[in-house]
Amino acid sequence: xxxxxxxxxxxxxxxxxxxxxxxxxxxxxxxxxxxxxxxxxxxxxxxxxxxxxxxxxxxxxxxxxxxxxxxxxxxxxxxxxxxxxxxxxxxxxxxxxxxxxxxxxxxxxxxxxxxxxxxxxxxxxxxxxx
Numbered sequence: 001x002x003x004x005x006x007x008x009x010x011x012x013x014x015x016x017x018x019x020x021x022x023x024x025x026x027x028x029x030x031x032x033x034x035x036x037x038x039x040x041x042x043x044x045x046x047x048x049x050x051x052x053x054x055x056x057x058x059x060x061x062x063x064x065x066x067x068x069x070x071x072x073x074x075x076x077x078x079x080x081x082x083x084x085x086x087x088x089x090x091x092x093x094x095x096x097x098x099x100x101x102x103x104x105x106x107x108x109x110x111x112x113x114x115x116x117x118x119x120x121x122x123x124x125x126x127x128x129x130x
Contacts, residue, residue: 001043014072016058021044021049021079021080022083022105023032023042023049023085023103023105023110024042024043024044024049025041025042025125025129025130026039026040026041026042026128026129026130027039027040027042027051027107027110027127027128028040028052028126028127028128028129029107029112029123029124029126030032030123030124030125030126031059032093032094033094033095034036034059034094035058035059035130036057036058036059036064036094037056037057037058038053038054038055038056038057038068038073039053039054039055039129040052040053040054040062040073040126041054042074042110043045043054043080045075045076047078048075048077048078048088049074049077049078049079050072050074050075050076050077050086051073051074051075052070052071052072052073053068053069053070053071053073053093054069054070055069056067056068056069059072062109068093071093072116073089073090073091073092073093074089074091074101074103074109074112075088075089076088077101077102077103083104083105084102084103084104084105085102085105086101086102086103086106087102088100088101088102088103089101090112090113090114092114092121092123097114097116098114099114099115099116099121100114100116101113101114101115101123102115108127108128109125109126109127109128110125110126110127111123111124111125111126112124112125112126
């Protein structure tokens, strides 16, 4: 009986891994207006995708202590298929602004964009850290 339970548990665990969104993981942003960049952990938040700043760096690559670490910078992004995410929000700490956001995943690159009143700003192409 234990073998059957363990086998069932293994099948469930493999199914969960197969259903994991390919965007999940840590992404390095491009430098902001101050030359700083960060590592954003993208994960599930309900049925959507969210991203939290887990580390921040200055232009020399030295890790920074900032109030933004731990802050959600991406939220409510919906996977709409073919590597596209939409209907979410993106917060830009360097400008202290929240934008209507969308993202496009292509392998280990994630292109991020935010728009306000039809005017869009590129968040650049982020690189997968892990």
